[in-house]
Amino acid sequence: MSESARIHVPDVPLGRLIRMPGGKTAGQAIEDAEKGLESLQAESMVELNRVLKSAEELYARAGGKFNAMVVNAFYDLINGAVGLPTASKDRAIDTMLVSLADLLDYYRTSGEWGDKSVQVHLSTFQLLLRTEGARDRDGTEAILSGLQKVSRKAARG
Amino acid sequence: MGFSADSRARFNLEQVSVLMLEETPLGMSVLVQIMNGFGGRKLHRCDTIAKAEKVVRETELDLMIVDAMGRSGEGYDFVHWLRRSGVRPNCYAPVVLTAAHTPAAAVAKARDCGAHIVMAKPLTPRAMLDRIIWVARAGRRFVESDGYVGPDRRFKEAGLPKGVAAGRRREDGVLPKP
Numbered sequence: 001m002s003e004s005a006r007i008h009v010p011d012v013p014l015g016r017l018i019r020m021p022g023g024k025t026a027g028q029a030i031e032d033a034e035k036g037l038e039s040l041q042a043e044s045m046v047e048l049n050r051v052l053k054s055a056e057e058l059y060a061r062a063g064g065k066f067n068a069m070v071v072n073a074f075y076d077l078i079n080g081a082v083g084l085p086t087a088s089k090d091r092a093i094d095t096m097l098v099s100l101a102d103l104l105d106y107y108r109t110s111g112e113w114g115d116k117s118v119q120v121h122l123s124t125f126q127l128l129l130r131t132e133g134a135r136d137r138d139g140t141e142a143i144l145s146g147l148q149k150v151s152r153k154a155a156r157g
Numbered sequence: 158m159g160f161s162a163d164s165r166a167r168f169n170l171e172q173v174s175v176l177m178l179e180e181t182p183l184g185m186s187v188l189v190q191i192m193n194g195f196g197g198r199k200l201h202r203c204d205t206i207a208k209a210e211k212v213v214r215e216t217e218l219d220l221m222i223v224d225a226m227g228r229s230g231e232g233y234d235f236v237h238w239l240r241r242s243g244v245r246p247n248c249y250a251p252v253v254l255t256a257a258h259t260p261a262a263a264v265a266k267a268r269d270c271g272a273h274i275v276m277a278k279p280l281t282p283r284a285m286l287d288r289i290i291w292v293a294r295a296g297r298r299f300v301e302s303d304g305y306v307g308p309d310r311r312f313k314e315a316g317l318p319k320g321v322a323a324g325r326r327r328e329d330g331v332l333p334k335p
Contacts, residue, residue: 005302007309010249014173014219014293023169024196026286033194033282040186047183072228075260079227080181082257083278094279101258109261 037089044084045132048093051081052125059118066113075104092135093128095144096121102151117150168290170197176221177202178209178232179255188222191282195289206235213239218247220289223272225256230263232256233270240271240306249299251292251308255280271307273297 024032058074061067078101085093100121107113124143128135175197179185185202192200201216203209206226212218221239225232232254242248254272267275273292276284298309 005300007298007300009296010299011246012249012251012293012295012297013246014251015295017173017219018168018170018290018293020169020172022171023167025165025167027165029168029195029286030282031194032196033191033285036190036194037187037282040183040190043183043186076227079258080184083187083255083280084181084183085279091279098258105258105260 045129047084048081048129051077051084052122052129055122055125059122062113062115062118064113064115066107066111068108068111071104071108071113075101075108078104090128090132092140092144093125096124096128096147099144099147099151100125103154106151106155112154114154117154120150121147170195170289172199173197173219174199174217175201176209176212176216176218176223178204178206178221178223178226178235180204180224180226184224187280191280191285192222194282195286206231209235210238213242213244213247218250220292221250221252223252223254225254225259225263225267225275227257228260230260230266233263233266233272236270236272236307253285253288253292269305271305273308 054077055074058070058077062070062074078097082094082097082101085091085097100118103114103117103121124147127143128140170192175192177185177188177192177200179188179202182204185204189200189202201212201218203212209223223232223236236252236254239250239252240248252272254267254270254275255278256267256275257278259267259275259277274288276288300307300309
């Protein structure tokens with residue numbers, strides 16, 4: 001039996017409002033937003049260092065085996081950090097964080113734990129924070145590609 | 158709309174009332190800097206679902222930028238509630254849902270909550286502007302059924318925002334038909 005659906009076109013004032021006189025060009029708006037994000041760089045780096053410290057503590061607390069409470073807290077910590085490096089324009093750290101979140105999501109749902117896979121992500125995290133602004137681009141991409149392979153391999157079992 | 162983030166046309170967010178739901182202080186700062194840079198002035202900052210629901214009930218909103226809020230997925234639940242709240246016109250407002258990492262178990266929730274589009278973090282000003290311009294398009298159909306309330310997820314006429322095909326992760330891709 002098919003369910004009934006009401007389909008209509010509601011008024012969306014947003015379209016009219018953004019076309020009102022004044023405002024900015026897209027280029028100017030993007031430039032202004034990027035300048036605003038630059039003002040968050042220092043705060044972002046402090047926060048990422050705090051996240052790394054907390055992540056290392058959680059890794060130590062796991063003690064080399066699956067612990068549901070620790071893995072969930074670990075996942076929440078990393079998930080909350082994705083996007084923070086935007087303020088420092090550091091896409092490499094974001095890529096590493098997403099890879100680690102993928103890995104931890106797999107572990108928390110499968111009940112498994114791969115100590116070395118987590119460790120290599122944390123080592124990379126530490127390296128990326130220490131070498132911020134002074135990295136070899138090709139080398140960094142190779143490392144990140146390696147991390148993503150680690151996450152995918154773990155998820156395949 | 159007649160323009161994109163690449164065009165020289167002007168756009169104006171000064172009178173646009175925006176709800177922003179983001180639980181982390183720095184995540185909120187990122188969002189505020191982006192929206193201020195775009196010229197947004199009427200920004201309603203909420204770090205909890207309760208505060209966001211209060212703003213929805215008391216203020217007329219033109220746009221909502223809602224974070225999925227991690228493993229709990231409370232952001233998806235908020236959009237689900239909003240669409241069925243009966244608070245007009247806010248229940249029809251464009252919603253850009255941002256997500257850091259979508260747990261495998263939450264993909265269906267993200268798809269079905271009723272957001273106009275799901276945007277993967279990290280947020281960049283260019284991507285955010287593209288999504289705002291895209292959701293502002295007039296004439297998008299709205300579906301209300303027992304199983305789904307939200308914008309029509311068939312993008313045949315509207316097309317996808319720029320850069321979506323090259324999305325980094327699954328939540329930046331095309332949503333399936335309802």
